[in-house]
Amino acid sequence: MNSYGVFLNLTGRRCLVVGGGPVAERKITGLLDCGADVTVVSPTVTDVIAAHAETGTLKWEARAYREGDATRSFLVIAATDSKELNRHVYEEAEASGRLCNVVNDQSIGNFTVPALVRRGRLQVAVSTGGAAPAVAKRIRRELEEHFGFEYAAFLDEMAEIRQLLLGTVRDERRRTKILQILAESELLTLLRDGRGEEARRLVEDCLGGHEI
Ligand SMILES: C[C@@]1(CC(=O)O)C2=NC(=C\c3[nH]c(c(CCC(=O)O)c3CC(=O)O)Cc3[nH]c(c(CC(=O)O)c3CCC(=O)O)/C=C3\N/C(=C\2)[C@@H](CCC(=O)O)[C@]3(C)CC(=O)O)/[C@H]1CCC(=O)O
Numbered sequence: 001m002n003s004y005g006v007f008l009n010l011t012g013r014r015c016l017v018v019g020g021g022p023v024a025e026r027k028i029t030g031l032l033d034c035g036a037d038v039t040v041v042s043p044t045v046t047d048v049i050a051a052h053a054e055t056g057t058l059k060w061e062a063r064a065y066r067e068g069d070a071t072r073s074f075l076v077i078a079a080t081d082s083k084e085l086n087r088h089v090y091e092e093a094e095a096s097g098r099l100c101n102v103v104n105d106q107s108i109g110n111f112t113v114p115a116l117v118r119r120g121r122l123q124v125a126v127s128t129g130g131a132a133p134a135v136a137k138r139i140r141r142e143l144e145e146h147f148g149f150e151y152a153a154f155l156d157e158m159a160e161i162r163q164l165l166l167g168t169v170r171d172e173r174r175r176t177k178i179l180q181i182l183a184e185s186e187l188l189t190l191l192r193d194g195r196g197e198e199a200r201r202l203v204e205d206c207l208g209g210h211e212i
């Protein structure tokens with residue numbers, strides 16, 4: 001069965017990571033990037049996690065997992081090196097309706113973490129359905145070659161134009177047409193090449209009188 005791909009809003013949400021090794025560190029980095037309120041429960045942690053705890057970026061409880069820990073967070077990541085413990089964490093999380101990722105047992109957990117390309121507001125997520133995470137990483141790297149940092153500026157520009165059009169062009173079909181033309185246009189490469197004046201003219205021509 002296929003997994004259902006979603007993007008979660010984790011801003012300010014309590015997220016628990018059980019375990020503090022390199023795999024936990026990678027998942028924590030992703031959670032912090034999304035503004036999550038992260039607590040780590042683990043007797044030992046990597047230097048990077050310890051540094052985050054020092055600066056208050058996350059909370060570290062330096063102890064072993066305790067019964068019930070997984071029932072109090074929106075999202076739980078079971079990232080210890082013990083399959084038995086991770087299964088126990090998952091069972092407690094699942095029983096209380098939590099989202100739970102298990103890093104070393106494909107047969108359990110109710111979500112997996114994709115490899116991610118990030119370019120400003122653009123995110124491209126790659127899943128192999130757990131078939132081969134190393135291939136997900138390879139594809140992520142290939143996509144990073146194709147989707148350069150110009151996509152960040154391009155999306156910012158498009159978002160601004162779209163907001164303007166949503167407020168000024170009533171006719172939905174016309175609005176969609178303009179946005180489709182701009183999305184397919186040379187605007188991306190003009191921005192990438194620093195040809196700001198030509199980019200501005202292209203947008204003006206396309207908008208036909210709507211100020212931005
Ligand atoms: C994409 C990425 C995201 C991230 O973690 O941020 C991610 N794994 C990454 C890398 C990676 N993971 C592993 C290797 C070594 C090579 C190999 O084994 O293949 C490498 C490559 C490397 O490290 O070079 C080992 C591994 N991974 C899992 C198991 C257990 C199992 O399969 O049961 C084992 C065996 C452990 C053991 O041997 O004991 C399980 C999962 N790993 C997933 C995600 C989920 C499925 C994603 C998908 O659909 O493919 C899933 C199911 C659960 C989850 O963790 O969410 C990240 C790339 C980040 C990037 O872009 O750089």
Ligand SMILES: NC(=O)c1ccc[n+]([C@@H]2O[C@H](COP(=O)([O-])OP(=O)(O)OC[C@H]3O[C@@H](n4cnc5c(N)ncnc54)[C@H](O)[C@@H]3O)[C@@H](O)[C@H]2O)c1
Pocket residue numbers: 018019020021022023024041042043044045046063064065079080081082085102103104133
């Ligand atoms: N999903 C993935 O992407 C992926 C990738 C590589 C490896 N893995 C697997 O993930 C697991 C974790 O990998 P790692 O390299 O971070 O392992 P690690 O051994 O470096 O770290 C394990 C962590 O779990 C903590 N821990 C142990 N017992 C605990 C307890 N009772 N309560 C709380 N914390 C406890 C330890 O203190 C340590 O910080 C391994 O089984 C590994 O094979 C998963």
